Amino acid sequence: MAITLTINRKKVSLDIDSNTPLLWALRDHVGLLGTKYGCGIAQCGACTVWVNGEPMRSCVLPISAVGNAQITTIEGLDPAGKHPVQEAWDELDVPQCGYCQAGQIMTAAALLKKNPRPSKQEIIDGMAGNICRCGTYHRIQEAVALAAKKVKK
């Protein structure tokens, strides 16, 4: 079945089954490999992308449910890779193995869009759905706080 998705502001036409989770449309068919496959059951957050600006778990979201929505992946967050969250990530050298980081960054950026000045607890709560098996949580929290400062400027 042919379906047209708007991914990172570009229209992409795909001829695949409408049950296909968005994650695999992105990885297998569009070739965007930044979004990661973690648990496949929406528990870990590695596959987080934005659908109309809302962070969603792409591994359980069938493309049939996406429709005309704007999809933003880690590749489309900032054309130059200079989103304040990405810069904060870079400055604080957040990732260890890095697998979960695309999801972490997408969640963090969405959090700051809604709440540009989150408290420490709001950061912890907001990031709680994204798991990092290296345990870099303290740096993730610092980076979100730093990014918030950058966004303010």
Next chain:
Amino acid sequence: MKYLVLLLVSWQAFAQSTREQQLNYRTKGATSELKAAAYASKGIYEPTQATEAFILANAKNITELKAFYRTELPEATQCQIIGLIAKQDESILLAKYPNSKPQVSAFILKQLLAKPRVNITLRSWDAAHQKAFIIAVGTYKATWALPLIQNSNFKTEQIIAQLQVQGAKGLPAVWDLLKTNQVDAQKIADFTTTLAANAYLKNQLSGYDQASTAQKTVLLAYGSCRQWTEVKSLVWRAVQSNHPERAAGFEALDKWVDLGDFDLIAEKLSIVQLPNEVKALQNCMTQLIKKDGTRTSKITAFAKAAKHKLNWVPFVQEVANLDWLYALGKTNEEALRAFVRINGKAFANVDQQVLRYRNALSLTQNLETREQIYKGLVKCNSLSAMRTLYLGLKEPNIKQLAVDGLAALYVANPEFQGTMTKEWTLENQWQISDAAIRDQVMKSNPGRGFYTMYNGIDLRGWKGLVDNPVKRRKTSADTLAMKQIKADSIMRKGWLAQGEELHFTGHGDNLCSVKDYQDFELTIDWKIEKDGDAGLYLRGSPQVQIWDIARTNVGAQVGSGGLYNNQINPKNPSKVADNPVGEWNTFRVIMRGERVTVYLNGEMVVDQVILENYWDRKIPIFIKDAIELQAHGNHIVYRNIYVKELVPQPIYQPEEVGFEPLFDGTSLFNWTGNTTDYVPVNGELVVDPKRGGKGNLYTKKEYGDFHMKFEFQLTPGANNGLGIRTPLEGDAAYVGMELQILDNTSPMYAKLQPYQYHGSVYGIISAKQGFLKPVGEWNEEEVIAEGNHIKVILNGEVITDGDIVQAIKNGTPDHKEHPGLLNKTGHIGFLGHGSPLKFRNLRIKEIIKKKK
């Protein structure tokens, strides 16, 4: 001091020489002195860092480096040396690889695989080095090395490496390799999942039935991720089968479950045993609970009935019915932790919550579980929780938690603040993390508060039992002292102090507090054995009952906590709240005046019931006497015995000459009838019709002519009445006389007749209206009944003044029979009509007729 200076000087000298030496080594280059020091250090860290300096000094001198290299050096140092040598001589990589340790292997492989090499013979290496090489081929995408790893003994790693190098294009080449059973199919499938191989694998799916287990595993994993509709039934088929692909089915199942599968998943989870299947079904259950979090009681039901209950432990959320989990927890740490976790929500009954935590503590020495328990206790507003945290101070890894927890509980619970808890809290005052809280604790100025009746060491504060309070009061001091010595020696045989616990062996008499108590609040934990029987004596009198509720032959099924020896007032507890025999129970007993309230395990089982005097039923309970732990011939254990003395209620004594109190502010001993709804509170007689009593409250004594004074406070629409010259049975308004007590300002009484107003002789003599104070204020009333003349004075105004014989000479105004109107004498009573109100300062003077 002298030594300290010496020590300081010598340390500085040492530090300086070390620093200098280090600088020397770093700056002077490759000296023979450095070489000797480097060789001497054998790579082990030493402060001059000679090895480091030696390697740097010889960074380009590979002859020296080769000579210095040895496998005894730390792995990082070996890597450093090999790296330096390889810059000039790459053959070192292959030469050192076969015998390298893991960290060195990894270092070498990265460089080795950076470009094509010849002379590599995989099979000449040991298994670990072969395997590491194959994995590295994939990691570094070394296409040139692929031919080297074909036909290896490590098929799984080989296949994955090939797929890593070639991507989906490599799949056709390895597909046949998946026919062997010598691969870790799930591992390969998990990797394959990340490839974009839709076309190839969809094609293979049509041959699913003929595929090998490993091939099926790949197809199920891949197709499940992508939600290929046709894979769903294949996954379920695999799960239901006993074929080798069953494991792959379980692995993929969580991608397919939806709420309709709840029962099916639940049934499977209850019976599976294989770790991978348990894990897979637990993943499914996690999914389902996320989709619908309202099925908690269903989950509890499944869990309790499951063949393998432990499988369910992570999902149990319900606070009710924790017994099964506790039973599991006795032998399984995971279940115990779940028990502790769920108990953390059981704040509705803090006493039980703390008992469960303490039970859990007695079951485990696991540090993590214990920490979890103490973290829970910190949130329990309970004296027992504070005591448990105090005990936790002795556990090194709990101490900080306990110090802060005690301080937080102290500050949050003024009712537990006292000398004892303040001492507990400040025992480690400088470790309290929050300075503000520490300050608050230090500045608090509590009274004595709860103090312990049992010191944990011996029986100080306790004495043996001598006779009973009535006899004791008649015995001379000398005789009493003699008897006390004998009683104390018996006590020491029967009662044993064992740390936190006070044991009664089953032989001897009651254990009595040395101090006499009047009004008090007591908390005590107790534990009985099968057929156990015991009790608490209050003011030297039996008793708050403790017994094994299985003893139905003596009526024990009613539960513990009742005032067992009551005859007039309720003797049974209002509900059964006992924990099973052999488990701890918590009593909270409050005695004010003659009334006792008992909480058993957090449930109120006795609600302000009058404790009758067992030793002499003609008198009320003693004003003060000992608290006793009853001896009843069987083993019983107590702990946490804390008492707080309450300020006794004031005893009312009228100022007017000739008047006696009808109610002394504390006791209803001179009254009979509904002593349930009429309760002394702070010197007032409070009517609370919701307490479940029945009927009126009457004086035991009869009064004929009298002058009575009292105060009353109404609530909106309140209705009561003062019965006079009435018998104990029947409607006092007719079989005696009722002087109305009523908020007749309420609109609900707009249609009343004047002979029904406040102060009227009900149905007979009307009263003046308008002299009641606003509802909520106290009114003063006087009643003078002298022969047929009845006079009522309300707030200083005579509102009723008449002769009952004259009032009925044309028949009763209300046209009803009043057979008791002309009674010469009778009881005085309060005739409740279901309204809350209060009385106080009830006093009376009998009028003795003067003979003319």
